[in-house]
Amino acid sequence: xxxxxxxxxxxxxxxxxxxxxxxxxxxxxxxxxxxxxxxxxxxxxxxxxxxxxxxxxxxxxxxxxxxxxxxxxxxxxxxxxxxxxxxxxxxxxxxxxxxxxxxxxxxxxxxxxxxxxxxxxxxxxxxxxxxxxxxx
Amino acid sequence: xxxxxxxxxxxxxxxxxxxxxxxxxxxxxxxxxxxxxxxxxxxxxxxxxxxxxxxxxxxxxxxxxxxxxxxxxxxxxxxxx
Amino acid sequence: xxxxxxxxxxxxxxxxxxxxxxxxxxxxxxxxxxxxxxxxxxxxxxxxxxxxxxxxxxxxxxxxxxxxxxxxxxxxxxxxxxxxxxxxxxxxxxxxxxxxxxxxxxxxxxxxxxxxxxxxxxxxxxxxxxxxxxxxxxxxxxxxxxxxxxxxxxxxxxxxxxxxxxxxxxxxxxxxxxxxxxxxxxxxxxxxxxxxxxxxxxxxxxxxxxxxxxxxxxxxxxxxxxxxxxxxxxxxxxxxxxxxxxxxxxxxxxxxxxxxxxxxxxxxxxxxxxxx
Numbered sequence: 001x002x003x004x005x006x007x008x009x010x011x012x013x014x015x016x017x018x019x020x021x022x023x024x025x026x027x028x029x030x031x032x033x034x035x036x037x038x039x040x041x042x043x044x045x046x047x048x049x050x051x052x053x054x055x056x057x058x059x060x061x062x063x064x065x066x067x068x069x070x071x072x073x074x075x076x077x078x079x080x081x082x083x084x085x086x087x088x089x090x091x092x093x094x095x096x097x098x099x100x101x102x103x104x105x106x107x108x109x110x111x112x113x114x115x116x117x118x119x120x121x122x123x124x125x126x127x128x129x130x131x132x133x134x135x136x
Numbered sequence: 137x138x139x140x141x142x143x144x145x146x147x148x149x150x151x152x153x154x155x156x157x158x159x160x161x162x163x164x165x166x167x168x169x170x171x172x173x174x175x176x177x178x179x180x181x182x183x184x185x186x187x188x189x190x191x192x193x194x195x196x197x198x199x200x201x202x203x204x205x206x207x208x209x210x211x212x213x214x215x216x217x
Numbered sequence: 218x219x220x221x222x223x224x225x226x227x228x229x230x231x232x233x234x235x236x237x238x239x240x241x242x243x244x245x246x247x248x249x250x251x252x253x254x255x256x257x258x259x260x261x262x263x264x265x266x267x268x269x270x271x272x273x274x275x276x277x278x279x280x281x282x283x284x285x286x287x288x289x290x291x292x293x294x295x296x297x298x299x300x301x302x303x304x305x306x307x308x309x310x311x312x313x314x315x316x317x318x319x320x321x322x323x324x325x326x327x328x329x330x331x332x333x334x335x336x337x338x339x340x341x342x343x344x345x346x347x348x349x350x351x352x353x354x355x356x357x358x359x360x361x362x363x364x365x366x367x368x369x370x371x372x373x374x375x376x377x378x379x380x381x382x383x384x385x386x387x388x389x390x391x392x393x394x395x396x397x398x399x400x401x402x403x404x405x406x407x408x409x410x411x412x413x414x415x416x417x418x419x420x421x422x423x424x425x426x427x428x429x430x431x432x433x434x435x436x437x438x439x440x441x442x443x444x445x446x447x448x449x450x451x452x453x454x455x456x457x458x459x460x461x462x463x464x465x466x467x468x469x470x471x472x473x474x475x476x477x478x479x480x481x482x483x484x485x486x487x488x489x490x491x492x493x
């Protein structure tokens with residue numbers, strides 16, 4: 001029994017992130033409206049980014065900006081030794097910065113496509129669009 | 137990284153996500169999506185990812201919500217599901 | 218359809234939760250993700266580049282190729298929105314209704330776009346014109362220069378505080394979007410025309426790739442900013458810090474142009490007559 005409690009305390013964060021991903025995934029496959037599908041895509045993207053950034057978190061670490069190194073030239077070593085265990089892992093932050101900006105670019109393109117579809121078929125519901133395509 | 141604050145904000149995030157895909161008014165869904173983005177930014181600030189939180193606050197809770205509202209304005213606001 | 222969707226989503230979720238049984242606990246300092254490459258980045262950033270913000274140094278220097286192609290992705294998203302939505306119509310003189318405020322007479326005039334409304338004598342009352350509120354326009358007109366100044370601060374201080382090129386560029390773009398929302402789309406188009414926004418995007422990408430090519434011409438590798446010390450009076454480590462600043466400015470300009478471009482195309486559905 002204490003083993004299960006230990007597992008839950010160690011990993012419940014991952015389970016909540018997976019629930020968020022599944023909410024976004026459900027919106028993509030089961031909703032009829034196009035704008036709801038686009039919202040689902042964005043929820044999925046941000047949940048994955050949250051999952052990835054949480055891998056780099058450390059208990060007792062501080063933000064990844066080096067302290068006590070102002071005023072040093074680049075060629076000399078810092079007066080305080082920089083220990084990697086004090087700072088949280090900066091590599092997931094870098095990769096996910098790219099992912100966030102790419103997600104807003106694809107949001108712009110997806111909304112442009114939705115406006116074009118509305119201009120052509122006068123509706124945004126997927127079943128009505130399929131019906132109007134079939135009767136052409 | 138206090139776990140109580142983490143848990144409360146995670147609960148808000150899940151409620152905002154569920155609301156954004158269930159509500160029938162598309163403008164309301166866009167605004168709830170803006171609230172979801174802002175709660176995500178708070179989560180990352182708690183975890184120590186300050187650059188990611190800054191980017192998400194300006195991009196997700198700012199520009200992305202404006203794009204959604206502009207697109208809803210140009211198409212239609214009502215939906216059946 | 219919804220029941221099938223729920224079943225699929227539930228099965229996928231359970232599969233993923235079962236897979237997290239192998240993960241290290243959340244926040245563990247000894248997990249494999251925290252051990253190998255990131256320790257080298259944390260310890261060597263100050264010696265190699267003299268930039269205290271590790272995320273900016275890794276983004277623009279150690280992983281500079283990714284950031285260059287990401288800037289190209291943002292540029293191409295702006296171009297795609299332009300190609301999908303833009304409709305070029307012939308600019309005929311359109312008719313509109315005007316009301317003279319002093320006497321209350323309504324006129325119908327051709328060429329209604331060419332009149333300026335700053336004197337307050339005439340008001341437009343047809344349905345293609347959204348009236349501007351005095352409080353909102355005055356408040357936003359006072360705020361926008363400070364927003365732009367803050368955005369320039371964020372770009373310039375990316376080395377020492379959270380920030381950098383992307384964040385500053387998005388804040389710059391959203392200051393122009395604020396002008397378009399509070400006043401009119403035409404007001405923001407007189408400040409930055411659509412050709413200007415597209416040109417800003419392209420200039421930003423050009424600055425980034427041009428810095429890489431300049432390093433190549435000076436004898437180093439592509440995007441190896443240490444080679445810039447041959448033309449600047451700095452040692453190679455400070456030249457790397459300066460190279461990071463140049464590419465952050467390039468990224469900021471590209472993101473600003475792209476945000477303005479995508480907004481003007483989406484909010485006017487390509488016709489550039491009126492915005493939100």
